[in-house]
Structure formats: structure tokens, C-alpha cells
Amino acid sequence: MQTLLLRSLSPTLRFARMASTNTSIFGLRDSSLIKQQAFIDGKWLDAQSGETIVVTNPATREVLGAVPEMGLAETKSAIDAAARAFLAWSTTTAKHRHDILLKLFALMNDHHEDLSRLITLENGKTLTEAKTGRKHVQRIVHRGKQTILHAVTRSLPCFLVVWYALPSLLNPRLNPLPAEEAVRTYGEHIPSALPGVRNITIQQPVGVVSILTPWNFPSAMITRKLGAALAAGCTAVIKPPPETPFSCLALVELARRAGVPDGVINVVTTQKNVVAVGKEMCESKIVKKVSFTGSTAVAKLLAGMAASTLKKVSIEAGGNAPFIVFNDANMDEAIAGAIVCKFRGTGQTCVCANRIYVQSEVYAEFASRLADKVAQFKIGNGLEEGITHGPLIHDRAIEKVQAHVADAVELGASVLIGGSAVDSDKGSFFAPTILSDVPANARLTDEETFGPLAALIKFESEEEVIKLANDTDVGLAGYFFSRDVGRVWRVAEKLEVGMIGVNTGLLSQAVIPFGGIKESGLGREGGHGIEEYMNTKLIVMGGLA
Numbered sequence: 001m002q003t004l005l006l007r008s009l010s011p012t013l014r015f016a017r018m019a020s021t022n023t024s025i026f027g028l029r030d031s032s033l034i035k036q037q038a039f040i041d042g043k044w045l046d047a048q049s050g051e052t053i054v055v056t057n058p059a060t061r062e063v064l065g066a067v068p069e070m071g072l073a074e075t076k077s078a079i080d081a082a083a084r085a086f087l088a089w090s091t092t093t094a095k096h097r098h099d100i101l102l103k104l105f106a107l108m109n110d111h112h113e114d115l116s117r118l119i120t121l122e123n124g125k126t127l128t129e130a131k132t133g134r135k136h137v138q139r140i141v142h143r144g145k146q147t148i149l150h151a152v153t154r155s156l157p158c159f160l161v162v163w164y165a166l167p168s169l170l171n172p173r174l175n176p177l178p179a180e181e182a183v184r185t186y187g188e189h190i191p192s193a194l195p196g197v198r199n200i201t202i203q204q205p206v207g208v209v210s211i212l213t214p215w216n217f218p219s220a221m222i223t224r225k226l227g228a229a230l231a232a233g234c235t236a237v238i239k240p241p242p243e244t245p246f247s248c249l250a251l252v253e254l255a256r257r258a259g260v261p262d263g264v265i266n267v268v269t270t271q272k273n274v275v276a277v278g279k280e281m282c283e284s285k286i287v288k289k290v291s292f293t294g295s296t297a298v299a300k301l302l303a304g305m306a307a308s309t310l311k312k313v314s315i316e317a318g319g320n321a322p323f324i325v326f327n328d329a330n331m332d333e334a335i336a337g338a339i340v341c342k343f344r345g346t347g348q349t350c351v352c353a354n355r356i357y358v359q360s361e362v363y364a365e366f367a368s369r370l371a372d373k374v375a376q377f378k379i380g381n382g383l384e385e386g387i388t389h390g391p392l393i394h395d396r397a398i399e400k401v402q403a404h405v406a407d408a409v410e411l412g413a414s415v416l417i418g419g420s421a422v423d424s425d426k427g428s429f430f431a432p433t434i435l436s437d438v439p440a441n442a443r444l445t446d447e448e449t450f451g452p453l454a455a456l457i458k459f460e461s462e463e464e465v466i467k468l469a470n471d472t473d474v475g476l477a478g479y480f481f482s483r484d485v486g487r488v489w490r491v492a493e494k495l496e497v498g499m500i501g502v503n504t505g506l507l508s509q510a511v512i513p514f515g516g517i518k519e520s521g522l523g524r525e526g527g528h529g530i531e532e533y534m535n536t537k538l539i540v541m542g543g544l545a
């Protein structure tokens with residue numbers, strides 16, 4: 001009813017209506033961060049058609065607001081704006097861009113509460129998780145570097161921005177990794193094979209970049225790409241997901257306040273017209289790079305389109321992470337690792353454990369201790385105190401988890417806990433679930449569940465489990481727990497994935513080279529991520545003899 005009412009209002013009236021109720025709906029301190037228009041060439045705009053996309057809260061099914069349903073014309077205009085802006089932005093100094101990123105980082109920190117609240121409202125994850133980008137982290141790493149980094153940089157999206165800006169905000173003793181990516185885009189001198197000749201390389205920004213992001217990390221997936229693009233001197237057209245556009249638009253508003261010039265960042269919101277918009281973003285000759293995070297199926301389509309002009313492509317696609325517990329594992333660490341790895345984001349991250357292989361001697365203990373922990377979860381609206389896990393993003397996600405449970409049970413698995421949707425009138429909730437004795441041919445062993453389903457599969461030997469773990473087309477992340485140093489090296493080298501957690505269930509940090517192999521993707525983001533946004537140019541200088 002509310003949805004229909006919003007749709008029938010003109011964009012201006014709709015905006016006025018929402019703005020008048022923003023404080024109560026969103027509870028933000030700075031409600032001017034709530035943008036219900038797209039952003040092209042420094043202007044907030046409605047769609048030319050006047051059509052809108054309604055955005056709802058998955059924890060309550062309430063309408064949060066609406067954003068424009070843009071199409072091909074607006075996408076072309078955003079790409080043109082980015083191309084015009086590139087002329088000036090690409091010639092600014094790295095120091096200038098670094099200073100602007102630093103201002104953006106400071107603004108994100110100042111508005112940290114509001115940005116986190118927006119994530120919870122549109123994505124459903126708990127406020128604690130929205131604030132840190134992590135769930136249950138304090139428990140497992142509160143002694144380590146990472147917690148201190150969180151305290152300083154507040155969240156993964158903030159840290160991703162500062163990673164491309166200035167690390168000295170972080171205590172260098174605690175964060176010895178080199179940062180200042182914007183100002184460290186060094187070239188090199190290559191000793192010449194010819195007399196009187198010098199070989200030099202320089203790094204130059206690739207140009208206009210298309211950025212297409214998913215809903216599971218409404219801010220971090222944008223900063224991971226946009227931070228690198230801006231630092232390198234590229235300009236961008238972003239297509240945020242229709243489920244979570246408000247976090248993206250709020251970040252862009254902060255970037256505008258930080259002094260990012262008109263046209264450098266453009267946002268096109270779309271849902272119904274996604275095919276036409278995506279095609280233009282990938283096929284336009286003006287665009288020089290596409291960066292996408294999402295499903296492997298869509299990644300293949302986009303990469304095919306980008307191939308028509310041989311663009312650079314970075315892809316972070318689906319995973320089907322194996323999580324292996326050997327007999328010699330530290331069981332406390334393995335349980336804590338499984339909780340964070342499987343249930344972070346209510347199981348909706350591309351690096352979540354999808355198949356949990358447990359060696360036979362410790363299988364029973366692992367299963368019963370994991371079930372005890374999961375029984376303590378409290379699912380509900382992530383804004384409420386005490387809630388540990390939020391909803392799934394929408395009902396289609398619930399259907400997939402349900403289908404994976406039904407398939408495994410039919411093949412002989414048993415439900416240790418959970419197993420079905422709950423409170424579906426209120427929101428898209430699925431009970432955190434553990435299945436035991438899942439057969440190795442269950443559908444979920446071949447397909448990412450993307451939900452709160454821990455599937456336990458028993459194995460006997462190291463050889464057997466490596467074979468099972470690698471028996472998939474994708475290879476993003478993998479995890480295993482063992483205290484045998486020989487095994488640690490053997491298994492780490494043999495697992496066919498881009499990232500491995502050994503005795504940890506949590507990999508994600510701004511500084512790591514994030515990415516996969518096989519059908520999980522191309523390129524790396526975060527650490528080394530800036531390289532994906534730059535071209536190496538060789539200059540051979542003669543006549544110097």
C-alpha cells in the first residue's frame with residue numbers, strides 16, 4: 001500500500017514526503033545524507049521517465065524510499081560526464097587526490113553512525129556488523145592488530161578509503177604494511193640492452209571506469225573499487241544494486257563534500273533497465289575498465305561484453321568455500337572460525353564457508369559444539385539491541401536456502417538445528433541451520449547457498465578432502481584448521497583458491513589482495529588493487545650515448 005502510494009507520487013512530491021519522515025524512518029543524525037536521486041555530472045537527478053525503484057527494509061518489509069529507474073540515455077550521459085572530468089582529474093597530482101581521499105575518510109568517520117545505520121536498514125545486517133564490516137570479530141581477534149585498526153578506522157569501507165590515501169593515521173608500529181597507494185604509483189627504470197638508451201616505465205590511469213556492485217556489502221564493495229579508481233586518477237560510473245542504493249548515494253554525497261569534482265563520480269540507479277545499462281557500461285568505447293562483484297553467471301556476461309573492446313576487467317564472482325577441520329585442529333579456534341566464516345552477514349558473503357568438511361575423529365564433537373553456539377543466535381531486526389543476525393536480503397534468497405536444505409535432507413542429511421524460514425510476514429528470515437551427514441553429491445556442494453546453512457560433511461583422509469574441496473568450478477576462498485606444520489603447507493599449496501585462511505575463519509581486510517581463481521574472478525582488489533586501474537607505459541629514450 002505504502003509502496004503504491006510512493007509510486008504514484010511525482011518524484012518531487014515523493015522526495016518531500018520522504019524527507020519529512022526521514023528522521024523517524026531512518027533515525028539518521030544528518031538526514032541530508034539520504035539521497036533519492038541518482039548523481040550525474042555533479043547533479044542529483046530523477047530518471048527521465050520519472051520511474052522509480054522502491055527500496056525496502058528486509059527486516060521489516062517497510063518501504064525505506066525510492067531511487068530513479070534510469071536507463072540507457074542517463075547511462076550514456078554519465079559516461080560522457082566521466083570522460084569530460086577525466087581530462088582534468090587524471091592530470092591532478094597523486095598528492096592532491098590523496099588529500100581529497102583523506103577528507104573523504106574523515107567525513108566517513110564523522111558520519112560513521114549514519115552510514116552504518118543505512119547499511120543495516122537496507123541490507124539487514126546488524127548494526128555492529130555494519131559498523132565494523134565484521135561479525136563476532138572482537139571475540140576472536142580482540143588481542144590482535146585488526147581490532148586496533150578497527151578502533152582507528154572504524155570500518156572496512158573507511159579503511160579501504162584510507163588505504164588509498166594515507167596510512168599515517170594508523171599507528172605505523174601496528175600497521176607496518178606500506179600504504180599511501182595514491183602516492184606510490186611508481187614506475188621503474190629498466191637497464192637497457194642497447195647503448196645510449198634508457199628504458200623507463202610510468203603508471204597512468206586507465207580512464208573511465210564502470211563499477212557494478214552487489215548488495216551484501218553496500219559500502220565496502222564500492223570503496224574497494226572507487227578508492228582505487230580515484231587514487232589512480234580514473235573517473236567512475238557506478239551502478240549500485242537496487243536493493244541497497246542509499247549507502248552508495250550517501251558515500252557519493254560525502255565524496256562531493258570532500259571536494260571530488262563534478263563528473264568524477266557518477267551514479268546510475270537501475271533495476272528494470274539493468275540489461276541496457278550494464279551493456280552500455282561494459283561495451284561503450286569510452287569506458288576503459290569494468291570492475292564487477294557479483295555472481296559468476298553475470299560476471300561471464302559482463303566479461304563477454306567488455307571483451308568487445310578488450311577492456312581491462314576485474315571480477316570478484318561467486319565462491320563455494322571449503323572449510324576443513326582436521327583431527328589435529330584446535331577445536332575452540334575451529335568452532336569460532338566456523339561461526340564467523342559461515343554466519344557473517346547471515347551467510348551472505350562470497351567468502352562464507354559453503355562446505356564444512358570435518359575429519360571423522362572430531363566430527364561428533366565439532367557438530368555438537370557448533371550447534372550449541374548456533375542455538376544462542378538471536379535473529380531479528382539488526383537495529384535492535386542483542387540481535388546477532390539479521391534477515392536475508394529478500395525472499396528469493398530464502399527459497400534458495402530452503403531448496404538446498406530440502407535437497408540435502410532428501411539425500412540423507414539430518415537437520416541438527418534450524419532448517420526453515422521464520423517470521424516471514426515480518427521479514428526475510430531463515431533460521432540459522434546446521435545439517436549433518438551431508439552427502440558429497442548434495443546440490444550445495446556444487447552451488448553457493450548464500451545463506452545461514454552450515455553443511456557438515458565427514459571425511460577420512462587429507463587426500464580425500466583436498467579432492468572434494470577442489471571439485472568445483474570456482475575458487476575464491478578456502479579455510480582449514482590444523483596444527484601440523486607440514487600439513488599446513490601441503491594443504492595451503494594444494495587448495496585451488498585465491499585466498500586461504502589457516503586457523504582463521506576471517507580473511508577480509510583492506511590491505512590484502514582480495515580475489516579468486518578459476519571461475520571466481522580476475523584481478524585483485526585492496527592490496528595491489530590500484531594496479532588494476534593503471535596502465536604501464538614504456539618510454540624508451542635514445543640518443544644518450
Ligand SMILES: O=CCCC(=O)O
Nearest residue numbers: 216217349350351508
Ligand atoms: O562478498 C564478498 C566478501 C567481501 C569481504 O569479505 O571483504
